[in-house]
Amino acid sequence: xxxxxxxxxxxxxxxxxxxxxxxxxxxxxxxxxxxxxxxxxxxxxxxxxxxxxxxxxxxxxxxxxxxxxxxxxxxxxxxxxxxxxxxxxxxxxxxxxxxxxxxxxxxxxxxxxxxxxxxxxxxxxxxxxxxxxxxxxxxxxxxxxxxxxxxxxxxxxxxxxxxxxxxxxxxxxxxxxxxxxxxxxxxxxxxxxxxxxxxxxxxxxxxxxxxxxxxxxxxxxxxxxxxxxxxxxxxxxxxxxxxxxxxxxxxxxxxxxxxxxxxxxxxxxxxxxxxxxxxxxxxxxxxxxxxxxxxxxxxxxxxxxxxxxxxxxxx
Numbered sequence: 001x002x003x004x005x006x007x008x009x010x011x012x013x014x015x016x017x018x019x020x021x022x023x024x025x026x027x028x029x030x031x032x033x034x035x036x037x038x039x040x041x042x043x044x045x046x047x048x049x050x051x052x053x054x055x056x057x058x059x060x061x062x063x064x065x066x067x068x069x070x071x072x073x074x075x076x077x078x079x080x081x082x083x084x085x086x087x088x089x090x091x092x093x094x095x096x097x098x099x100x101x102x103x104x105x106x107x108x109x110x111x112x113x114x115x116x117x118x119x120x121x122x123x124x125x126x127x128x129x130x131x132x133x134x135x136x137x138x139x140x141x142x143x144x145x146x147x148x149x150x151x152x153x154x155x156x157x158x159x160x161x162x163x164x165x166x167x168x169x170x171x172x173x174x175x176x177x178x179x180x181x182x183x184x185x186x187x188x189x190x191x192x193x194x195x196x197x198x199x200x201x202x203x204x205x206x207x208x209x210x211x212x213x214x215x216x217x218x219x220x221x222x223x224x225x226x227x228x229x230x231x232x233x234x235x236x237x238x239x240x241x242x243x244x245x246x247x248x249x250x251x252x253x254x255x256x257x258x259x260x261x262x263x264x265x266x267x268x269x270x271x272x273x274x275x276x277x278x279x280x281x282x283x284x285x286x287x288x289x290x291x292x293x294x295x296x297x298x299x300x301x302x303x304x305x306x307x308x309x310x311x312x313x314x315x
Contacts, residue, residue: 073104099144119154132172149223162200226255
């Protein structure tokens with residue numbers, strides 16, 4: 001397990017995404033969530049109901065900001081209007097941190113409304129690192145970058161995704177939001193071992209975990225955030241906690257949103273896994289036994305949960 005890092009903020013515990021369906025339940029209590037993550041763009045508005053509820057939740061809970069429009073890997077110039085609005089919102093919210101995705105989402109002034117993967121090579125690395133530094137200088141704080149799920153690769157890639165993420169974070173001196181579900185989705189789609197991914201990430205720069213559900217389409221898996229978290233992702237989360245320690249963890253649910261109580265039950269499961277992994281007894285067992293995990297096959301999407309169960313320790 002990683003030692004505490006001087007780069008990251010103290011962990012916030014276990015959180016959820018702040019969604020309009022749950023405003024009233026959140027404010028009615030009792031408090032069973034440690035913090036909330038907001039989608040930054042949903043609150044970049046001059047007023048109205050979103051900001052009214054944001055201020056009320058902010059008075060009760062720590063918040064973090066998570067963006068989807070930075071397009072840090074695009075060849076377009078950074079959107080200064082967007083960055084200005086992001087900074088204004090940050091001044092209002094005073095978030096523990098701000099994050100966005102290691103991807104590109106538009107070109108030639110057109111927003112494609114998607115989080116698209118990058119070619120993992122030196123040219124892209126230098127381009128992205130320079131842009132991250134510009135954003136951090138403007139915001140006056142470190143940015144967190146999140147790994148995205150992917151469904152294609154580039155012939156021009158020269159390194160793995162985790163090597164690229166590590167290089168960007170170290171060169172730009174930024175932090176990492178590690179999406180455990182995205183690692184699992186991409187590992188099945190591209191046939192790599194998700195444990196290799198975890199082992200390639202610098203523990204000192206991991207600030208937050210995302211957990212979410214996905215859809216298995218037999219030939220591939222799509223990150224959808226509209227289903228409960230499946231066992232293979234919970235198993236991979238267990239391995240992430242074992243490697244990185246008590247990292248702030250939140251569950252994303254963006255569609256087919258269930259009752260608040262259902263998400264609280266999932267969050268309690270995350271707590272239970274972390275508590276078990278980080279217990280003194282578990283650490284002693286790990287020291288005696290260790291674990292070995294085989295790489296997934298390309299047919300993983302067809303076999304679904306059984307594949308991950310074969311390569312990750314069961315709960």
